[in-house]
Amino acid sequence: MRIAKIIVLVTLIISNLFLVGCGSESKLQKNNSLELNGVTVFNKDENLVKNYRPKEKIHFKELVKESSEYISIITGDGSVRKTTADIYLSSDSNGVNITYKDKIISDVVGIYLHDNLYSIRDAFYDAKEYLDSEEKVMVILLDGFSLNQYNYAKENNYIEYISKYYRNEALSVYTPVTNAGFAAIITGENPNINGVHDRSFRSMNVDSMFAYALSKKKQAILLEADIKILDTEIEPKLHVDSNNDKNIDDEIFETAKSVAKDEYDLIFVHFHGIDDRGHAYGPQALETMNYIKQIDGYIQELSSIWNGPIILTADHGMHKFEDGGSHGNCIQEDMLVPYFKKEQ
Known part of the structure; x- marks a missing residue:
């Protein structure tokens, strides 16, 4: 009986600790965004x-x-x-x-x-057009890369390669977070149609570019980090931090270089590091800009390998918040991102 009481007591302590942890996390998440009601x-x-x-x-x-x-x-x-x-x-x-x-x-x-409305949803239609023309296409998603970051990086010579292929600003979707932006990019639809409104959604109401590629008898691959973000028609190839450098984009990059030489018609590459550093240091911090420069080098190298057009955009932007960065609001910083297209 005494042992049973001890087990119950330990269970209650663990439960209370868990609840405190959850409460603290929720408070942190709430405070890490702007409180807007207009x-x-x-x-x-x-x-x-x-x-x-x-x-x-x-x-x-x-x-x-x-x-x-x-x-x-x-x-x-x-x-x-x-x-x-x-x-x-x-x-x-x-x-x-x-x-x-x-x-x-x-x-x-x-x-x-x-004047002209451009959207991250354009990536779906541009990719579809290439596939219809019997061209293979690579789509690169730079997580959390805002239009303001791009402009700052260009002015300060951090992004010399992809700046040559800048096309226009593109409107993200509300809510500007990864799940919603990612879904809009691959489906060509806004959240009210594709059904993905925020981080809590994984299933889409409409088909994606991967389904379209499969319907055209094309080979497609999705390169992701260590977590499956959305339920798509193909299973993503996940990656882990094998070299323990607290970064997974380098592993994704190595896979992208490898599969770019294979017979894929559609390659989708999702780099996460800009968003990670933006949150940690701020969207225009030196650490974030240096990483953007590194990603610019990745894309330049991929371009030398890949024999086809490249579409590149972001899922959402980011605003400066205290000592770091955040996103999720319908404001210019979070809602506008750059859109690039490199023709073969």
Whole structure:
């Protein structure tokens, strides 16, 4: 009986420790992002209005003097609707609403001003076009690589190779985290259609570029780190830190060099290190920039091996937060990333 009491006591202690740990982790995650409950208006360069909730109905042009011919309205379910600037903003207990041509769009989290709308979803359609043309294609995902980081890296000579192939800025998806951005890249659909809204989702409602490649009798491979992020039509090739340098991108890079010489029609490479360093040090910290330079070298070497076009983009961006970086908000820093395309 005494032994049984001891076992129960130890179990309770372990359970309490676990709960404390979970609570601390949740608090850390909550504090590692911005608390936004309004709408942010941004263009490719900056946030024009941040976390705004109108007290009364207001026309968009009264709020933002600088406006493009077109805007895109981003909602909490991940949809993106392109409209003109002739809209009205209002709010209620549920959030910000927009009236456009007598239609009400609810739960608005962001308004993006642009001339031409480019998206990370374009990667799916560009890859599909290459496969339809009987070309093989490599798609590279640079996790957490923001448009602002790219601009800073280019200005300071950290990214000399891929900057030659920059095409345009690209809009990520809401919520700008890896699962949602990754799903948008490989399906060509926003979260309201593909069903992947945040880190808690793994299953997609629509087929990906891997399914399309298989339907065309093409060979495809997905190179990932040590965790399977999404349930795709092909199983990813996972990697471990075999040389114990606290980095897995180097192992992924070695595999990418190897399979680039094989008979694959679609190679998808997911590098994680920029995101890791951005979180740890900040998006424009020296450690992050030096790693971006290293990745630039990886891509240059892969380009010399791979006999086909390369599409390169990111799943989301990142904003500076305290001593490091974070993402997950509908703001310019998190929502805009660079898009590259290197033709053969």
